[in-house]
Amino acid sequence: MMKELFPRKQVIGFIFSLVLTAVALLVYFMDMSFAVGMTILLVTAFIQAGLQLILFMHAGESEDKTTIYTSIYYGMAIAIITVLGTLLTLVWTYQFQ
Amino acid sequence: MEFFERFAVPHPSPAIYASMVAIGLTVIAIFAGLTYFKKWGFLWREWLTTVDHKRIGIMYLISAILMLFRGGADAIMMRAQLAAPENKLLDAQHYNEIFSTHGVVMILFMAMPFIIGLMNFVIPLQIGARDVAFPRLNALSFWLFFAGAMLFNISFVVGGSPDAGWTSYFPLAGNDFSQSVGTNYYMIAIQIAGLGTLMTGINFLATILKMRAPGMTLMKMPMFTWSAFIANIIIVFAFPVLTVALAMGTLDRLFGANFFTSNNGGMDMLWANLFWVWGHPEVYILILPAFGIYSEVISTFARRNLYGYKSMVGSMVIISVLSFVVWVHHFFTMGQGAFVNSIFSITTMAIAVPTGVKIFNWLFTLHKGKIVITTPMLYSLLFIPLFTIGGVTGVMLGMSAADYQYHNTMFLVAHFHMVIIPGVVFAMLAGLTYYWPKMFGFMLNERIGKWSAWTIGISTLVAFMPMFFSGLDGQARRMYTYSEASGFAIWNMISFIGAAGLAVGFALIVYNIYYSFRYASRDIGSDPWDARTLEWSTHTPVPEYNFAKIPQIDSVEPFWDQKKHGKKLFEGELEKIHMPNNSGIPFIMGILFFLWGFSFIFAMWIPVIIFTLAIFGCMAYQSFEKDHGRYIPLEEVEETENKLGGNR
Amino acid sequence: MKIDHSLPLEYSTEQNRLKILGFWIFLGAEIMLFATLFASYFVLVNGTGNGPSGAEIFEITPVLAETILLLTSSFTIGLAIHAMRLGNKKAMLVFFGITLVLGLAFLGVEIYEFVHYVHVGAGLQTSAFTAILLTTLGTHGAHVTFGLFWGLFILLQVKKNGLTPETTNKSFIFSLYWHFLDVVWIFIFSFVYLKGMM
Numbered sequence: 042m043m044k045e046l047f048p049r050k051q052v053i054g055f056i057f058s059l060v061l062t063a064v065a066l067l068v069y070f071m072d073m074s075f076a077v078g079m080t081i082l083l084v085t086a087f088i089q090a091g092l093q094l095i096l097f098m099h100a101g102e103s104e105d106k107t108t109i110y111t112s113i114y115y116g117m118a119i120a121i122i123t124v125l126g127t128l129l130t131l132v133w134t135y136q137f138q
Numbered sequence: 139m140e141f142f143e144r145f146a147v148p149h150p151s152p153a154i155y156a157s158m159v160a161i162g163l164t165v166i167a168i169f170a171g172l173t174y175f176k177k178w179g180f181l182w183r184e185w186l187t188t189v190d191h192k193r194i195g196i197m198y199l200i201s202a203i204l205m206l207f208r209g210g211a212d213a214i215m216m217r218a219q220l221a222a223p224e225n226k227l228l229d230a231q232h233y234n235e236i237f238s239t240h241g242v243v244m245i246l247f248m249a250m251p252f253i254i255g256l257m258n259f260v261i262p263l264q265i266g267a268r269d270v271a272f273p274r275l276n277a278l279s280f281w282l283f284f285a286g287a288m289l290f291n292i293s294f295v296v297g298g299s300p301d302a303g304w305t306s307y308f309p310l311a312g313n314d315f316s317q318s319v320g321t322n323y324y325m326i327a328i329q330i331a332g333l334g335t336l337m338t339g340i341n342f343l344a345t346i347l348k349m350r351a352p353g354m355t356l357m358k359m360p361m362f363t364w365s366a367f368i369a370n371i372i373i374v375f376a377f378p379v380l381t382v383a384l385a386m387g388t389l390d391r392l393f394g395a396n397f398f399t400s401n402n403g404g405m406d407m408l409w410a411n412l413f414w415v416w417g418h419p420e421v422y423i424l425i426l427p428a429f430g431i432y433s434e435v436i437s438t439f440a441r442r443n444l445y446g447y448k449s450m451v452g453s454m455v456i457i458s459v460l461s462f463v464v465w466v467h468h469f470f471t472m473g474q475g476a477f478v479n480s481i482f483s484i485t486t487m488a489i490a491v492p493t494g495v496k497i498f499n500w501l502f503t504l505h506k507g508k509i510v511i512t513t514p515m516l517y518s519l520l521f522i523p524l525f526t527i528g529g530v531t532g533v534m535l536g537m538s539a540a541d542y543q544y545h546n547t548m549f550l551v552a553h554f555h556m557v558i559i560p561g562v563v564f565a566m567l568a569g570l571t572y573y574w575p576k577m578f579g580f581m582l583n584e585r586i587g588k589w590s591a592w593t594i595g596i597s598t599l600v601a602f603m604p605m606f607f608s609g610l611d612g613q614a615r616r617m618y619t620y621s622e623a624s625g626f627a628i629w630n631m632i633s634f635i636g637a638a639g640l641a642v643g644f645a646l647i648v649y650n651i652y653y654s655f656r657y658a659s660r661d662i663g664s665d666p667w668d669a670r671t672l673e674w675s676t677h678t679p680v681p682e683y684n685f686a687k688i689p690q691i692d693s694v695e696p697f698w699d700q701k702k703h704g705k706k707l708f709e710g711e712l713e714k715i716h717m718p719n720n721s722g723i724p725f726i727m728g729i730l731f732f733l734w735g736f737s738f739i740f741a742m743w744i745p746v747i748i749f750t751l752a753i754f755g756c757m758a759y760q761s762f763e764k765d766h767g768r769y770i771p772l773e774e775v776e777e778t779e780n781k782l783g784g785n786r
Numbered sequence: 787m788k789i790d791h792s793l794p795l796e797y798s799t800e801q802n803r804l805k806i807l808g809f810w811i812f813l814g815a816e817i818m819l820f821a822t823l824f825a826s827y828f829v830l831v832n833g834t835g836n837g838p839s840g841a842e843i844f845e846i847t848p849v850l851a852e853t854i855l856l857l858t859s860s861f862t863i864g865l866a867i868h869a870m871r872l873g874n875k876k877a878m879l880v881f882f883g884i885t886l887v888l889g890l891a892f893l894g895v896e897i898y899e900f901v902h903y904v905h906v907g908a909g910l911q912t913s914a915f916t917a918i919l920l921t922t923l924g925t926h927g928a929h930v931t932f933g934l935f936w937g938l939f940i941l942l943q944v945k946k947n948g949l950t951p952e953t954t955n956k957s958f959i960f961s962l963y964w965h966f967l968d969v970v971w972i973f974i975f976s977f978v979y980l981k982g983m984m
Contacts, residue, residue: 046869046877055861062853065976068984069846078984086976090969097864098965100810103797108347109810116814119375119462120821127411127825129481130466134474271804336815344808348800374811378819386826386921395910395917396835397826403833403914408826415822754935761939761956 054096061085061092144740148298148318149231158295187720189273190682191258194280196577198255199570201284205248208291210644212240214637217601221634223622233618234301235294235320241304242324245424246331247287249558252566253427254283254338257366259573261342263673263680264360266351266689271344273718279334279341281728286331289735293323297740300324303616305413306387308398308406313391322739325388330731332380339373342366351672353691357451360671360694361437361444365430368454369423372461376419383412392741407472414465422461424558426454428565429496432518435568436500438669439515440507443695446499453492460489470538471545479538486536493529497522512667513587517568520595521560528556531606546616549609552602559598567594567647575666579679580658586650594643601636604629664783670698675707677782683715683770686779712779715770727756789951794871796958798951809959813966820970823922827978833914840919840982843908845899849979852895853971859888860968863961870957875949879941882957885964886937889930896927919978926974929967936960 065085068078094100100109147154172178185193215236219228228236258276262269270276293299298318302311311321346367350359359367387409389395396404437444444450466474466482500522509515531553535544544550575581605613608629613620620626664678675697676685687708689696699705734749789798797803831840866881900920903909908916940960944953 045872046865046874048868051861051864051868054864055857058857058861059854062857062975065980066850068980073984075984079981082976082980086972089972093860093965093969093972097860098962103803103806105347105803105807105810108807112811112814113817115371116375116817118459120817122463123379123415123818123821124825124828126463126466127408127415128828130474130478131405131407131411131829134478137477271808340808340811340815343811344804348804348807374815375818378815379822382819382822382826386918389910389917389921393910395921396833396912396914397830397917399914402835402837402912403830404835405829405833405914408829411829412822412826758935758939761936762943764952 050096054092058089058092061089144319145296147295149235151232154295161292161295182722183720186725187277187722189269189277189718189720189724191262191270191273191276192577192680192682192684194276195255195257195259197280198251198258198283201287202248202252202255202566205243205251205287205291206644209240209243209248210641212236212243214641216240217630217634217637219618220620220630222631223620223624223627225619228618230618231301234303234616235299237616238300238303238306238320238324239290239294242290242300242328244558245304245420246328247283247290249424249562249566250331250335251283251287253366253369253424253562254279254335256431256566256569256573257338257342257370257427259577260569260673261345261363261366262349263576263676263684264363264671265346265349265354266672266685266691267345267349268684268715269718270341271349272341274721274724275337275341277721277724278727279338281724282334282337282731283331285728285732285735286327286329286334289330289732289739290323290327293320293327297323305410305417307413308387308390308409309400311387311391311409312399312406314399319739322388322391325384325391326735326739329381329384329388330735332377332384335373336377336381339370339377342370343374346370351689351691354696357448358691358694361433361447361450362427362430362671364451365426365428365433365454368458369426371458372419372423372426375462376416376423379412380416380420383409383416386412388738392738407469410469410472411465414468415462417468418465419461421557422457424562426457428562429454431565431569431572432500432521434669434671435514435518435572436503438572438667439510439512439518440504441510441668442503442507443670444499445502445505446495447694449495450499453495456492457489460485460492464489467536467538467541470541476538483536483538487533490529490533490536497526497529511588512571513582513584513591514568514572516588516591517564517571517595520591521564521568524556524560524564524595524598527603528553528558528560532557544609546614547609548605548613548615551615552605552609555602555605556598559602560595564594567591572667573673575662576664576673576678576680579662580654580660581662581666582650582654583658586646586653590643590646590650593639593646597636597639597643599636600639601633604632604636665697665701670695672697675700677779679782681778681782683717683775686712686715686775712772712775714772715775716767717770718767719765721765723756723760727753730756794954794958795949795951796870796954802951802955805955806959806962809962813962816966816970820922820925820973823918823925824973824977827918827922830914830918831982835913835915837913837916838906838908839915840978843903843906844979844983845902846979846983848895848899848902849975852892852899853975855888855892855895856968856971859885859892860965862888863964867958867961870949870954873949875944878949878957879945882937882941882944886934886941889934889937889964893927893930893934896923896930899923922974922978926967926970929963929970933960933963933967937964 065082068081094113100106100113172181185197188194215228216233219225219233298320300306300320300323302316302321306321306324309315346363386395386397390397390399396402398404398406398409400406433444433450464482464485466478467486470479531549535541535550535553571582571587608626611626613624613626662678664676665674672689675689687710689707690709693699696705696707700707730749730753734746734753737745737749791798797806862881863885866878866885869877869881903916903920910917910920937960940953940956944957947953
């Protein structure tokens with residue numbers, strides 16, 4: 042009964058998400074350069090997001106799978122463009138000049 | 139008394155007092171009329187609580203036309219003020235308020251509801267659906283838009299209008315330089331309307347993706363549906379940016395935050411950046427459905443299928459991405475340097491390409507077509523050359539180095555008016571004329587229609603071409619006057635004549651509606667234009683369930699195939715039809731949002747809290763409400779079908 | 787209403803499938819909402835004026851507590867949906883209830899955090915940095931608060947009406963919302979707190 046209520050996939054997913062959090066915490070507890078730290082954070086955050094999306098949110102289970110993925114990827118692409126473009130225009134350009 | 143002082147207009151004039159009286163009298167007249175003719179129940183049952191996409195579409199269109207006249211009145215006042223040098227018709231403050239409200243009203247409260255209104259009316263019919271995906275949400279979208287629009291419009295008689303331009307750049311729009319509540323109106327009213335627009339975007343995406351008639355694959359969708367589909371994608375991903383920017387602006391103005399101030403680490407440039415991250419995609423939200431209308435009209439009246447369907451779709455898909463990567467071209471002179479400007483200059487040039495592809499597709503559709511010049515076609519034919527003038531001057535502005543010369547001059551004003559008026563306004567007028575018989579069961583008079591199209595077309599040129607010249611000569615936009623020695627007088631006088639001509643053209647349209655309502659024949663059938671797509675295959679007037687039987691689609695022009703090649707469109711037996719119930723909640727929420735926004739604008743926190751709770755109360759009520767819709771019984775469907783001229 | 791029994795109950799009617807798809811599109815819009823807040827945050831993060839910087843006011847303990855609480859609640863709402871699909875109403879209600887309690891605990895820690903910030907002189911009006919920090923966290927917190935009420939209403943409906951096409955559909959959509967808030971929090975955790983304390 043209990044086993045039925047705690048499917049393996051979700052339990053492993055949860056443990057994995059805790060591990061990812063722990064890895065991200067390394068940037069706080071260890072000394073490292075900004076570049077290395079940011080890389081760790083970017084990697085762990087995006088894996089975490091993908092984990093939630095695919096494993097917990099069942100994004101790929103219905104007939105509208107393509108639409109759902111397109112909507113999320115499109116949103117993420119535009120989001121990244123907006124963030125990077127804004128930084129480029131308002132911050133980085135003044136640092137390079 | 140002290141309490142009421144905040145509602146006083148800070149910079150009154152006789153014209154504003156006259157407007158207050160006029161608004162008061164109009165409201166009294168409407169209420170008295172509704173009571174006298176005992177129409178309250180009718181209004182409530184048939185319109186205020188409706189969830190029918192066709193009626194919601196018509197309400198959007200009526201609002202858009204009202205706002206067209208509000209924004210048009212602003213435009214005439216501006217052109218009259220500038221018609222002569224050192225003119226004293228308006229002072230600087232009034233001029234500032236008028237150009238600010240003209241911009242906001244025309245873009246957000248005229249063009250947006252116009253396209254959303256047409257989308258509402260046309261799209262379910264065009265894809266063979268009985269309503270949109272979420273009919274009640276659709277009603278809520280409309281009432282939120284309407285609440286926002288009304289809130290914005292009362293600003294000039296209660297507390298003062300926004301005066302920092304439609305772009306509302308900080309620090310000018312901050313508390314230091316805009317002390318009246320005007321800019322609060324801007325922040326809150328647009329926020330409310332914007333929420334409605336976002337819901338519309340989600341609703342139409344779900345509708346188009348999931349509710350197409352069987353057999354209508356994506357690549358068999360009519361072009362207007364395609365264009366609306368892309369526009370709604372852009373809505374969904376662009377409007378949240380505006381939501382955040384407006385919220386930050388509100389926090390700055392009402393809660394003393396420092397996002398866009400010049401001290402405590404604030405950055406005024408961030409507003410300009412966020413505004414245009416939304417603002418540029420917004421341009422394409424407006425223009426793409428307009429392109430869709432042109433595609434339908436040109437194909438119908440060239441009497442042939444649309445040339446280059448796939449390239450039309452492809453170019454719009456490309457635009458949906460590129461429209462998000464060009465925003466910096468609105469502020470090339472802000473100081474981000476040559477490298478950043480070059481990037482955005484190149485993307486700007488690139489986005490001209492898919493637009494050019496579309497222009498050529500229309501030209502090729504016309505080529506070898508049997509062209510019938512009707513009023514909608516006339517608007518479309520006027521659009522191509524006029525829009526091209528606006529388009530190529532846009533490419534000039536897109537070159538960042540050259541932009542230093544044009545920036546913030548009348549050249550820019552001329553450019554975007556030459557894009558928006560032939561691009562969007564002509565399309566909306568074409569669409570209105572084209573779909574009028576489907577909406578109301580009679581046609582607009584063609585002779586008066588063509589007179590108005592020519593008047594508007596020529597007046598657009600007369601009004602805006604001179605601005606290219608005065609702009610290159612250095613006339614700055616948003617200046618309330620200029621000296622005689624500047625030599626701008628002649629250009630501005632010509633512009634004023636053009637603006638007056640535009641007013642005549644729009645008055646002719648109103649006269650046409652009146653004239654046709656009285657004299658036009660009601661016996662026009664359901665397909666008066668000999669059109670090609672599905673919306674013309676159902677009855678006129680359209681029954682509330684749109685299609686008694688759901689059509690079977692196997693081409694881009696199923697109705698044409700039915701007419702010319704005898705393909706069966708509607709098969710099977712009549713059945714009872716499931717429809718959603720009307721609901722008063724969206725209308726009530728619209729009123730609550732209006733009151734909430736009004737209290738917020740004047741920082742009256744107790745009513746804000748009360749109305750916030752009331753809004754959440756409505757949502758909670760809806761969560762618990764059980765509403766499974768209703769069935770129209772088979773007998774009633776049969777009766778309606780027979781009355782409308784036979785079973786389709 | 788046609789009910790398709792080959793699919794989980796929450797997908798079983800046309801209207802249900804429309805609602806799920808519509809909600810996914812809404813989440814696409816939410817991505818942009820938070821992306822705009824992040825873009826603004828990154829631009830203003832050094833705009834501290836006379837106020838404190840992130841490194842001076844962030845505390846790892848409450849942040850870590852919030853993260854664990856929200857991650858766990860995301861796990862439990864997943865279990866609730868799993869139980870729902872098994873048709874086990876009781877287990878579903880238990881997991882759903884745990885999720886809401888964890889959400890409430892998260893909110894409690896966040897309120898403590900806000901009080902702390904204001905206490906150390908990092909209020910909304912202090913600087914552009916504090917303003918965008920509180921706005922970003924506040925937007926997420928407001929979503930959680932809204933979710934708590936929404937979830938409570940759904941819980942009551944499941945309790946009263948059982949697992950019907952409507953209630954399962956509402957619960958599933960709520961689970962999407964809740965997972966999404968967890969994703970947003972991960973980004974806040976990584977790029978606001980950890981980056982700030984690095």
